[in-house]
Amino acid sequence: MARKKHEEEHENHERWLVSYADFxxxxxxxxxxxxxxxxxxxxxxxxxxxxxxxxxxxxxxxxxxxxxxxxxxTIVPLPIQMPQPQPQPRLDPAIKRERAQMTDIARDILKAMAPLISQGKVRVTQSARGVSVEINASVLFAPGEAKLSPESEAALRAVAKVLTKVDNAIQVEGHTDNVPISNAMFPSNWELSAVRASSVVRLFVDSGIDEKRMVAMGHAANEPVASNETTEGRMRNRRVQLMILSGLPETVTEVPVTSDD
Known part of the structure; x- marks a missing residue:
């Protein structure tokens, strides 16, 4: 019997151990x-x-x-500091009432003298000092005279009717231009301006305003509001100014006085 050239190879059943070991x-x-x-x-x-x-x-x-x-x-913003609103000072109730009253006075005078205001012959302004009513002298007086004209008396009595409702102090100031005057009645512009202011005060007293509330002053040509070099400027300077004073105290700065010794 012929011998087999190669023996049959046996199958290796433990090959999986290699893969397992690698794992x-x-x-x-x-x-x-x-x-x-x-x-x-x-x-x-x-x-x-x-x-x-x-x-x-x-x-x-x-x-x-x-x-x-x-x-x-870049993403994280820096904190922004917003400006803090400043607290507004609170006005004293008495100050608010006084300011409102002065505004009402100015409005009532504007209504009373509306025709003359529209003609540019009367100016009404308001300030911390009070209400100012500037009346052109041509409305009140004839040139060189201090007697009120009938037309001006009606306008001033309408103003007096407004002022009888309040108790504020009143200053009446007379002003002239720089043209000298010299006659038997008025030796200078001082007398003319003072008497014109007194004429307005006298009419207010007759209209029911307490005379203790008023004062009359004459400034002559020393407080011009326009140039005396022109006709229009001199006309503007010839005026009577009513100052209805506010009841609020004015701020006064005191300066100590010392001797030179």
Whole structure:
């Protein structure tokens, strides 16, 4: 009987152990790497991150940190300090009432003298001192005289009707231009301006205003409101001014007086 050239090869039933051993080895290596990453300090992690970045052509850890810082700085706004509103000073109720009363007086006088105001012969203004009524002398008096004309008496009595409703002090001031006057009745502009102011005061007294509230003053040509070089300016300077004084005290700055010794 002829001998077989090759013996039959036996099948290896334990080949799976090789694959299993490889799997266990890889699994062990995986856990070793995970443990190493979990326990690495910041310095080693930064070195590893930079190395991986250089190897793959990406940004280094330093560049990433800088960009992250820039992003945070851009997104997070700086606190804005809004200006705080300043508290407004509260006015004393008495001051508010007095100012409102002076405004009412000015409005009533405007109504009483509306025709003359529209002609530019009367000006009404209001200030902290009070209400000023500037009346052109041509409305009240003939040139060089101090007797009120009948037309002016009607207008002044309308003003007096307004002033009888209040108790404010009243100053009546007479003014002239710089043209000298000299006659038997008025030796100078001082007498003319003073008598004109007194004529208005006398009419107010006759209209029911207490004379203790009033004072008459003459300024002659010493307080012009326009140039005396023109006809229009001299006409403007010839005037009577009524000053209805506010009841509020005026602010006065006291300066100590010392001797030169």
């Amino acid at each position: 266990i080895t890889l699994l062990f290596a995986f856990f070793v790497v995970m443990y190493a990453i979990s326990s690495v300090n910041e310095g080693k992690y930064r070195v590893l991150s930079e190395s991986l970045g250089i190897a793959f052509g990406g940004p280094t850890e330093k560049t990433t940190v800088i960009r992250e810082a820039e992003r945070v700085r």
